[in-house]
Amino acid sequence: MALVTSQPKNPILRHFTIFHRSIPPLDRSVIGLGSFSNNAKAIKVCNFNSNSTKLSIKNNPFTYNLRVIANATFSQTLEPEKQEGHNLKHPRKILLSDVDVKREKEVFFGRKWNSLDIGTCVVVLSMHVLSLFAPFHFNWPAFWVAVGLYVVTGLFGITLSFHRNLSHKSFKVPKWLEYSFAYCGVLALQGNPIDWVSTHRYHHQFCDSDRDPHSPIEGFWFSHMNWLFDTNSVIERCGEPNNVVDLEKQSFYRFLRSSYIVHPLALGALLYAIGGFPFLVWGMGVRVVWVYHITWLVNSACHVWGNQAWNTRDLSRNNWWVALLAFGEGWHNNHHAFEYSARHGLEWWQLDMTWYVVKFLQAIGLATEVKVPTEIQKQRMALNNDAIAT
Numbered sequence: 001m002a003l004v005t006s007q008p009k010n011p012i013l014r015h016f017t018i019f020h021r022s023i024p025p026l027d028r029s030v031i032g033l034g035s036f037s038n039n040a041k042a043i044k045v046c047n048f049n050s051n052s053t054k055l056s057i058k059n060n061p062f063t064y065n066l067r068v069i070a071n072a073t074f075s076q077t078l079e080p081e082k083q084e085g086h087n088l089k090h091p092r093k094i095l096l097s098d099v100d101v102k103r104e105k106e107v108f109f110g111r112k113w114n115s116l117d118i119g120t121c122v123v124v125l126s127m128h129v130l131s132l133f134a135p136f137h138f139n140w141p142a143f144w145v146a147v148g149l150y151v152v153t154g155l156f157g158i159t160l161s162f163h164r165n166l167s168h169k170s171f172k173v174p175k176w177l178e179y180s181f182a183y184c185g186v187l188a189l190q191g192n193p194i195d196w197v198s199t200h201r202y203h204h205q206f207c208d209s210d211r212d213p214h215s216p217i218e219g220f221w222f223s224h225m226n227w228l229f230d231t232n233s234v235i236e237r238c239g240e241p242n243n244v245v246d247l248e249k250q251s252f253y254r255f256l257r258s259s260y261i262v263h264p265l266a267l268g269a270l271l272y273a274i275g276g277f278p279f280l281v282w283g284m285g286v287r288v289v290w291v292y293h294i295t296w297l298v299n300s301a302c303h304v305w306g307n308q309a310w311n312t313r314d315l316s317r318n319n320w321w322v323a324l325l326a327f328g329e330g331w332h333n334n335h336h337a338f339e340y341s342a343r344h345g346l347e348w349w350q351l352d353m354t355w356y357v358v359k360f361l362q363a364i365g366l367a368t369e370v371k372v373p374t375e376i377q378k379q380r381m382a383l384n385n386d387a388i389a390t
Helices: 061-078 115-131 138-165 175-186 193-205 220-224 234-238 251-258 262-299 320-325 332-339 353-363 376-389
Strands: 086-093 100-104
Touching: 115 262, 138 175, 138 193, 138 262, 138 353, 175 251, 175 262, 193 234, 193 251, 220 262, 220 353, 262 320
Parallel strands: none
Antiparallel strands: 086 100
16 A cells, blocks of 8 residues: 655666576466466466566566566675664564564665655644544534445445456456546545555565564564555665556546546545544545555454464465455465455355455456355365375
C-alpha cells in the first residue's frame, strides 16, 4: 500500500554492466499460474506484461532486477556503511509470535526526507487528527456515511479492485466496471492504482526477504506503516516500478496517477457540503483511518500472527479476525499459496466477502475468467508441504 502520487526515479548510478547469460525456461507447473513470489528458498516468476515481446535491460523486469541485485551486491562490497538497515546480532521476537526481527530500519531519524515523504506523513497524520473529533461530532447519518464508504472504498476499491483484480488478475470485468471499482480505490486515500499495484507485486516477488518493501523481519511497525514514510525505499530495494506496464498502457490509470490527490479532496468537499463537519470527520477522518489500519494489518499481523495451512516459504499467516475486518484478506497464507486465486477463504467456514462479490458478478455475467485453485493444484501444494516437512 502506498500513498505517494508517483514514485521518484532511481537516483543510484549504475557502476558496471551485467553480462547477460541465457536463462533456461521455467517449468510452469512449478511456478503456477499468475504466481510471482520470490524468496530465499523458492523463486516464482510471472510477467504481467504478457503483451510485450521486446526484451531489454531497461524494460524487462527479470533482467532489470538482475541489475539491481548486482548493484546492491557491488555497493555492499565497497560501501557497507551506506546500506540501509542494520542486521541485529541477536534477533528479537515480535510479541506473541515466533517471527524474528532480524534487521532494524530507522525511518524517522538519521536520514533525509524528500517532499513525498513529508506529503505522505502529512496526509496520514492529518487523517488521524481529524478522526479525534469523532466523539464530539457524532450523529447517525455521519456514522452510516462512514460505514458505507468503508464498504465502497475498502471492499470494492482496495480488496476487489486494487488487490484481486489489478494486482493479481484473478478475474476480468468489463472496462467500465473495472475503472469504476478502481476509482473507489482512489477514494481510500492509499495511493493511485499504478503505484499501489507495483508495490504489492514487489511484495510478492521478494516476500519477507531483505528486498520486501514491508516485512516484519524489520519490525512490526515497519511492516504496518513506517515503510510508507520512506518513499525511496521501494526503489532502492526493488528497482524502478517497471512491473505495471499493463496499467501504464491505459490512459485512465495514467490520469488517476497524475490527478490522484484531487479526487479524495473532492470527496471531502462534497461530504462537507452535504453534512457539514460531522460528515467530514466520519466520512473522511474515521473511515480513512479505519481502512488504513485494516489494510496495513494484512501486511503486518498476517505475517506475524495466525497459522500456516500451506508452506509458502514466507511468513504469511491465515488470521481470522483480520479476515473479518478486511473482507476476506486475512486468509493470507491461502493467498500466498495461490496468488492467482480470486478466492482467499478456501474452506467453507472461511468468510470471504470479496469472494462473494466476485461470485455474484460471475453469476450475473459481469465477471469472467475467474481463477481459483483446482483440487490438483491443492494436492500438489499439499505434497510440497509433506516433502518439506520430511
